[in-house]
């Protein structure tokens with residue numbers, strides 16, 4: 001289907017309150033980006049750079065706690081460690097992160113990845129934390145506290161594996177490939193589906209998978225999801241900060257590739273109300289003890305601790321303190337109710353699932369199914385470590 005052509009009319013717009021807040025309510029009927037000839041850039045990407053020049057894209061999380069921002073700079077000399085990347089700043093009053101009168105926010109580089117958009121050189125993506133003028137972390141910098149918890153829990157070698165579900169939208173905010181004036185057939189054939197009537201934009205998914213592996217992100221797999229135009233990729237397992245760092249950069253790469261296709265990625269946990277699956281970011285978690293023989297005892301202990309901290313976790317599992325998950329965690333569509341804590345072997349309607357294989361092996365990991373697709377993985381990993389390892 002030629003998606004550039006079908007939306008020249010007004011279509012059925014599907015606006016969410018946060019889109020209006022983010023100034024996104026007036027979307028174009030088609031994507032100008034999709035119309036640009038993408039082969040032209042290749043000529044210029046082949047031009048060699050001076051040997052002592054590196055193009056660096058600094059990436060950070062903006063004041064929504066959900067969206068990423070990025071800007072580029074040239075680094076002189078090829079850095080050999082993260083400390084060689086200069087601290088930078090940006091106008092926080094334009095990212096919901098500061099007042100105009102005191103607008104500089106600092107960018108502290110924390111991790112680098114190979115840049116899949118400028119391959120073949122020393123070019124990098126530089127993931128950053130944001131700090132206020134007084135060197136305190138900004139409100140949306142959840143990484144700072146997470147790193148502090150991780151360093152105290154390092155003995156237990158915590159591993160995380162996150163399943164990022166997301167939905168592709170056309171420029172009218174309708175799921176990509178859906179009819180403008182109607183709906184696709186009911187859910188059933190789409191999950192892990194194959195075929196032009198079951199999955200939409202696999203090309204984009206393929207490009208993203210490859211680009212992430214190139215960058216150095218530990219993507220462990222991908223699959224088509226239950227709702228048409230919904231997909232998933234998994235990151236991990238990664239120890240400490242690695243999984244959450246990887247996930248943020250994987251999200252950046254996803255938005256950036258989708259931009260080229262003229263497709264919009266939403267991490268909204270319930271993009272279509274009604275009888276359509278929402279989107280989550282299941283967080284699979286284990287400690288050293290859980291991975292050792294009879295680790296199931298430690299998994300059960302962790303579940304007991306989690307049962308007493310349900311509210312803390314719900315508050316940490318979406319960027320609006322639980323409001324986004326209210327729309328998703330209904331107790332239907334493979335979710336538990338936001339109001340109740342539950343756990344069970346192979347139970348996809350529980351807050352915590354013990355995978356069947358883990359119950360059989362009596363060791364392994366647990367799956368926390370509550371995090372919303374737009375969660376901040378730093379807040380999720382932080383809460384899990386504080387509840388299950390640090391006993392806070």
Ligand code: ADP
Pocket residue numbers: 159160161162163220234235236237238282284285286291364365367
């Ligand atoms: P599901 O059956 O829930 O769809 P997936 O295969 O999509 O499961 O994802 C499983 C996730 O669990 C992967 O991200 C993987 O990295 C992660 N994982 C596997 N083993 C562990 C472990 N010991 N600790 C933490 N995460 C793990």
Ligand code: MN
Pocket residue numbers: 163232
């Ligand atoms: Mn999965």
Ligand code: MN
Pocket residue numbers: 163165225232
């Ligand atoms: Mn899934």
Ligand code: MN
Pocket residue numbers: 163282367
């Ligand atoms: Mn899962």
